[in-house]
Amino acid sequence: MANGRMVNTYLCFWALTMLLTLCTACVLSLLLYDRFVEMPTRITIENQYESLHNLPYPAITICSPNQATISALDHFNKTLVDGxxxxxxxxxVPQLLDFSFGTFLLGSININELKHLQDVIERNRYSALDVMSLLPQRCDRFLKRCFxxxxxxxxxxLFDSILTQNGMCCIFNSIYYFKNNKRNERKANFIKFKATKADLENSLTVVTDYDPEDAVEGTVLYAGSSRVIC
Known part of the structure; x- marks a missing residue:
């Protein structure tokens, strides 16, 4: 009899424990549900990709290897009256290009001749920057066709002149341009070209001619190839 009572006691204890556990779980579930209703969790998936139709074209710089034309040099020489x-x-002039851009086309530089050139430039109210911007091939002569x-x-x-560490170049879709042969400045109210279709047929194609016959000997850069910077 004693063993039977003990077994019944254990059964009642565990039954009561399970009942209390079940009730507690139900209460906690109801509390969590009420909290979820009052403060719902919102999941937002942000798309990091954008249609190509809205992306602007990059700024593209094309540099003529002809950074000292014979025609421009002859014209510049006619403007010199003092000194x-x-x-x-x-x-x-080839030494000036070598010294300014580090092209190492000549291999040696005569400092006395460069000082002489600087003296002539200053006496005629020019600056070295003026000379470096007047002598290179202009964009309207370098760029022949633009599609x-x-x-x-x-x-x-499509293109503006721009002063770079590689000399005077032509730049597309850029807020900066070379103004009045003095310095690079920002354009007012600049609007970038944006892609309309994602295919090669709508890309930018440029035909160039650096006119080697009009280049001062020893000044053609990059072995006559055009440097492109994106």
């Missing part, structure tokens, strides 16, 4: 004008510009989004554009509409 010792016995200087051979066709000999000194963009299946249309032919005047290249001067």
């Amino acid at each position: 010792n004008l016995t200087l051979d510009l066709k000999k000194v 963009f989004e299946q249309k032919i554009y005047p290249c001067e509409v």
